[in-house]
Amino acid sequence: MITGNFEYHQPGSIPEAVALLSKLGDDARVIAGGHSLIPTMKLRLAMPEHLIDLQAVKELRKISVSGGEVCIGAMTTQAELIASEELHKAAPIVRETSLQIADPQVRYMGTLGGNVANGDPGNDMPALMQCLDASFTLSGPDGERTVNAREFYEAAYFTARDDLEILTEIRFPAYSGGYAYEKQKRKIGDYATAAAAVLLTKGADGSCEQASIALTNLSDTPLFCEEASRQLVSDGLDSASVNSAVASAMGQIDPVDDNRGPAEFKRHAAAIILRRAIQQAWARA
Amino acid sequence: MSATAESVQERRAALKGLGTSRKRVEDARFTQGKGNYVDDIKLPDMLFGDFVRSQHAHARVKSIDTSAAMELPGVIAVLTAKDLEPLNLHWMPTLAGDKQMVLADGKVLFQGQEIAFVIAEDRYIAADAVDLVKVEFEELPVLVDPFKAELPDAPILREDIADEKEGAHGARRHPNHIFTWEQGDKAATETVIGEADVVAEEMVYYHRTHPCPMETCGSVASMDKVNGKLTLWGTFQAPHVVRTVASLLSGIAEHNIRVVSPDIGGGFGNKVGVYPGYVCSIVASIVTGKPVKWVEDRMENLSATAFARDYWMQGKIAATKEGKITGLWCHTTADHGAFDACADPTKYPAGFMNICTGSYDIPTAYLAVDGIYTNKAPGGVAYRCSFRVTEAAYFIERMIEVLAIKLNMDAAELRAKNFIRKDQFPYQSALGWEYDSGDYHTAWDKALESVGYSKLREEQSQRVEDFKAGKTRKLMGIGLCHFTEIVGAGPVKNCDILGMGMFDSCEIRIHPTGSALARLGTISQGQGHATTFAQILATEIGISADDITIEEGDTDTAPYGLGTYGSRSTPVAGAATAMAGRKIRAKAQMIAAYLLEVHDNDIEWEVDRFVVKGAPEKFKTMKEIAYASYNQAIPGVEPGLEAVSYYDPPNMTYPFGAYVCVMDVDVDTGVSDIRQFYALDDCGTRINPMIIEGQVHGGLTEALAIALGQEIAYDELGNVKTGTLMDFFIPTSWETPNYQTDFTETPSPHHPIGAKGVGESPNVGGVPAFSNAINDAFRAFGLTHTHMPHDHWRIWKTANELGLHAES
């Protein structure tokens, strides 16, 4: 439980951090809150020779809402996401989700950027970001680019981010419709057995105008359930249509056996959790 | 006269003696982060040790190459079995009469086993060097299932004793078999079962788990080569025994060894045994002449030092149609892992498992336990438990429920029908114990009334109706438990550890100004001894608890004792404390009589003083007496006021309790929710109600953990699947419900102050209460028994197998 040796760097700006990462290349890793990276280093599963700590890069720590768009700096901690009233007004699902991540101690350290960049299917923020249709801003030696959250995740720990890029910002449209993040876990501080993010907008006539569903820890990446979302919009929220949306979402999942239980159990729990999230979001819509 | 009466009360209150909810004196330092634990010990030139461990559960060690590690700057030495062999320390005896490898001698037998000990100038270099030691393995077939241990194709684990037909506890029938231990009357029990109206049968598994104290195990050894003295600080629940063992193993004379247990961050049985790390730190210090520290990390703690439980208990319980129990039969398959390192009194290879007739008057019973070797970590420690009492209580409290189902009877009623009655005490059990005292019916009735038992059952029936009607997906479980413990080991005539009788001790010194120092052979690991033992003494000798310092854990100063585990401190050392206090009082009486110029028999004790009978204005306080003992020549009386008592308990004590747990269980997700938990404990005389309540809360929370998810699980290759706190369940305040505590008070007739011990009761009684609640939730749907831990997926699986998901 003691890490290997590494050099520690603390750049003060994004260009400085990008330059360092380009220079040190494969031997370097960016460290944000460290609450995913350091445990892996202690197990010596990761043994980076250089750590580039982003704590001192002030511009990465911000939350702003303007013109219907939310912009969050990568180094914003989960505790800060929870505390922000402005963010809560613009997208209440973020607080609801953040409160279900780990425990208060972890949330004071863990960052949004680290959570989405990590690529661990157990992380909660990636599915939430897919649900909110967020985009990620990446800064690298060749400049800046954005990647949609729904296209970012390739496999467990593999993302569209190039090794030499730094994730700087997360942007998504403000969302004030019905929302729910439902998560089943064994205990406080546990990753999801199954979790679902759902956003539903109810029209004046009571129809479902907009729907977005994404799932956590039920495959080797977060899952945006495009077909299921579309079904709720086209067929409404009666029980038959919810059933078929859930069935469609379940068609996408591919959970694995682990200490939380066998895949068979997770399939069952996932359907229940998704159904509850849909009901809750619709009740709030 | 009324003024005096009042002042007697005031004086009594000022003592903060028995029955006072005195605040824990330890907490001032603990809450400020000022405790002093093993890892806080820093000595000049101290070196650090770290282990190379096996990733395999069973393999031959073909070679160990330490050369790359030795080249790393800062590495002092790398010890292997070859280095320990000349000292005959490559193996060490276990507390259970077996022996255990200190460092792998030719093969490894469990994942995480110690192979080499790296000694380096700092902790980080040691960890780097561990990675550089190259071990060549030849993998061997792995045995994880104790029921496959004696099959023809089973690998033989312990080649060192493969041919020995006799073990420490009698005949061995197979190289992977350790012992068979039988109690009770087999033939009579089988006859009763054969002829009974009703027999219920069940396999009850109490899964493998781990005490997982907040502080892991560790030691600092410091050999002073100039004066030949070895000082050993460590996480020891029994420091004196460690001193004796260290002397016997190392050949260093016992007076040249000082063992110190500093503050201990929880023990729960994890710190009773002797671990390779302790031995290696001692050897390393002897070799290098420098202090050597070894502290294990969390994963090492969970996977290598001391598991608990792992008992497969096959049971048969016989009764009349009316529900009067006539016989109990139990065969236990005990998975001991690679070495039998159970921490039990020598003559009890399965601890006090023969308390498994529980709170019931069962006339005929039989118990057999087979100990088996597997490729798992050694241990079998008493996790917040007096030597397998938890297993016994779980077994009988499950069997009662299973029998109630078979009889179609309410489980509370079945218990009441079979309790040992108050007038039957002292009660001779069919499996050999003499229960000292009890009043089970009173406790039981109080518990059922407090929770509104019949209303709860009505609500439960309604819930079943609602469930069947599709109105809810949550079932309700009512978990009952009435447990009887056996604690306070124990009488020297039948209890010893490595030959040391299980007495305990207290030595008291009263200072001239009337304050006191008392030292005991026990060692607190969170139990609050410094608080409660001072209270026992305060009442005995009339000096305020605030003026009494309690010291434990330093073998150079404390009297010899067997340490703290198995709820023995209050029953044994607490008794020694009271007895030593009485010696002080006897001497004080002589001094007081002299000072008051009356005969010894003309004065009597009153709270904090001796008073002349019939002349209440004539008295001498203990404070005055103490002063006089140091500054006056009293004819026929030695100066000073000190006493020591070594207490050999005449019997064990038998705390009991009645617990009720009410739970809601979501059949779809397997999530359970504790709605109510009521715990009535009878621990005899109550020394400090607040500490009792704290102990009950803590023990219940550990019970909750065990029942609802905590386990050490292995895969079929012997890999530990639950080696970190992500998977090994430790509840936080979030998972912990409110507990409702209550009590009755049935003093022990043989203990000087009637106290019985309480620290482990809630764990012993809590596990069956939680588990019974889960099982009970499904009773209406045909479930008789499902194994712990009752985590989400296993509850879901139970519901699934009962067909409760058919329509969802």
Ligand SMILES: Cc1cc2nc3c(=O)[nH]c(=O)nc-3n(C[C@H](O)[C@H](O)[C@H](O)COP(=O)(O)OP(=O)(O)OC[C@H]3O[C@@H](n4cnc5c(N)ncnc54)[C@H](O)[C@@H]3O)c2cc1C
């Ligand atoms: C006990 C415990 C329980 C937890 N439970 C949960 C949970 O329930 N749900 C959950 O979602 N998470 C959970 N976590 C993880 C926690 O939320 C982490 O903090 C988070 O996953 C990673 O954020 P971080 O800031 O700590 O990132 P780090 O650990 O510092 O980094 C994680 C990875 O992302 C990379 N990275 C970080 N920032 C950037 C960046 N700006 N650009 C490029 N790469 C970057 C790092 O190089 C690293 O590979 C838990 C953690 C612990 C210790």
